[in-house]
Amino acid sequence: MFSALMRFFLVLMLTSTTLYLFPQMCFHKKNQFDVDGKKDGYWVSHSKLNPEIQTFRGWYKHGNEAKKCTYYNNSGTKMMRIKYLNDSLMRIRRYNQNGKIEYKGYALWLTKNDELRFCWDGEFTFYDSGRRVTKKVMYIRGEEQD
Secondary structure: OHHHHHHHHHHHHHHHHHHHHOHHHOOOOOOEEOOOOOEEEEEEEEOOOOOOOEEEEEEEEOOEEEEEEEEEOOOOOEEEEEEEOOOOEEEEEEEOOOOOEEEEEEEEEEEEOOEEEEEEOEEEEEEOOOOOEEEEEEEEOOEEOO
């Protein structure tokens, strides 16, 4: 009895860890829609010109991007990674044509008078082609600080 219970919890723990760390290996269908016809769950998109090249990999929740999303250019090089920390805060990493980081920082979605606005918020770090920090800039709700 004890052995079967321990095996169950071990399998449950390993499965949960694997699904969290490696979402592309999840045992669910990708590119699905919810009952309202909006993207939901794990999505992978490919280039229309070359279907072998991935252009997007990430998560949707009722038509909106969620969790972690990665965008690729037409040659398959990573261009941007966005990690959604909550409904209004995200961490952004932007990469150059060679896949090396250009900048990273945080951004907000702000709603005011039924208008949705995107803005930088927090410290942004900029890099040269050798991944050396060239500049750090602080933003508060889109306004660069001195």
